[in-house]
Amino acid sequence: MAKNQELAKLFEEIGKALEFKGENQFKIIAYYKVARVLRDLPQDIEQIWKAGKLREIPGIGEGIAKKIDEYLKTGRMSKYEEVMKDIPKELLELMDVQSLGPRTLKLAYERLGVKTKEDLLRVIENGSLEKLPGMGKKKVENIKKGLEIWKGQEERISIGIALPLVERIVNYLKGEYPDVQISPAGSLRRMKETVGDIDILVGKDNGKEIIETFTKFEEVERILAKGDTKGSIIVKSGEQVDLRVVPIQSYGAALQYFTGSKAHNIKLRTIAKGENLKVSEYGVFRGDKFIAGRTEEEVYAVFGLPWIPPELREDRGEIELAMKGQLPKIVEYNEIKGDMHVHSNYSDGADTIEKIAKYAKELGYEYIVIADHSKSAKYAHGMDEERVKKQWEEIDRVAKQVGIKIFKGIEVEIDREGNLDFSQEFLAKFDVVIAAFHRAVKQDLTPIFIKVCHNPHVDIIAHPTGRLISQRAGYTVDIDRVIEEASKTNTALEINAYYDRLDLSDINAKKAKDKGVKISIGSDAHNVGMLNYLRFGIGNARRAWLEKDDILNTLSAKELENWLKTHKAHIS
């Protein structure tokens, strides 16, 4: 799968370079689209290429197929080299800075010689950026803010990148050492939305050999360290991965120790101290005597505690509850019966309803909610009433043919007054109405969301805070007030599982749970590969202490249908 990521990165950079150069915007979109498709593709592009089926993937046409072919044959792509020839690589990275687009960057590059983050900071500070034509105090201020967010984020790796990467490495190692215990550790195992570094733990009495194997992973770019107990690599996509090897009898203790969080571990060690015990990555000791450490269960059991799921280990009260035997029974990954938010090619999704339905069935889902954009989402090819009706016919046909329940949903646009895209009469005809706000405005959206809660046809509010983890904080909205109102009106709130959103966040989702608000977990998939992102949302839900009953899509299709019909009965 490594080639998928490599190609995705190349196409994304070509897209950026063309944007910088002011190329045809549709061409740029085509490159970005294929980058996304490749990044999320569940199959290995190399296999598809070998089978001669590149062109069957939506987004890959004659031109891009040729480029993929060239790259897989020669390891190079002449188009990439050509467009990158006269652009410094660091410059393109700056395009990810919020409020700094290709035009401004080009201007800064040509007039002020800005090539790096440091250059940019300098021309912000010395006022020369502000003096350029079309620039001014506020624009520069926004770019400065964007740069700060970007700088703060660049060190952290999204779980959407980190988890698949770690799984590729763990699978590779397990292939070589089938009988050895191997696991991701650190904040990644706790399913945190971003992680600082990637840790993998191995339980093996002799580490040298497996560390050697680790450094031969196909995606390795550079080996930083290679010893008896620790190996460290940088992979081609730029992330650093550390591998630690501990003796088998210490595996559980080490896994517990390296999984964290730090705060959780400190609390556990404090308890240990009170009982004259010592906990370290090597085990639990009384004096010099080893009493536990082979498994995590064993370690927790020493303190009379049940095993605590990694997602709960944040010292948010979980240890106290565990001591009382009152740990919440958080939702299991296999308790999710369907995906609540999926886009098809009726709006800006890449795949047909049929393809989505078949893949969802493969995933073992009982149902999915197709929720495409509504008409005023022009950028996303939003649907008007006519196209919606056409879609309904297709849904009925596909559902019957594939044998999966498909709910007729809509991700309906909310305007600045809190009105929706369709009439109340028309909204009433959908199975599931997910209301969403997508504009970049500074106005306080709290009253708008409250109004939406009171709309009897709105079942769910999508990504309620509007944050994009790598880019922006989110809307101006008092989320506590919205949760309060959602609770009063029985409106569900979404955990959007797309890894750059994860919105509601774990903290906000927990607040919602505490107020009795139902949570809907949706992948917001724009192609079938993205259906796999749902697990990030489930991980987030687990971090939020959500139990089966807090979540809409643990309901069976029948139960969900019933909930949809009755949950707003008290609102007229």
Place this chain on the structure above:
DNA sequence: GCCGTTTTCGGCCCGACTGTTTTCAGTCG
């Protein structure tokens, strides 16, 4: 660049917001 039950050429991505302007350019979704 891709795509095709109007099309192998011409549509796809358009509107809103912000900040700079005094009619528009850049950015965003």
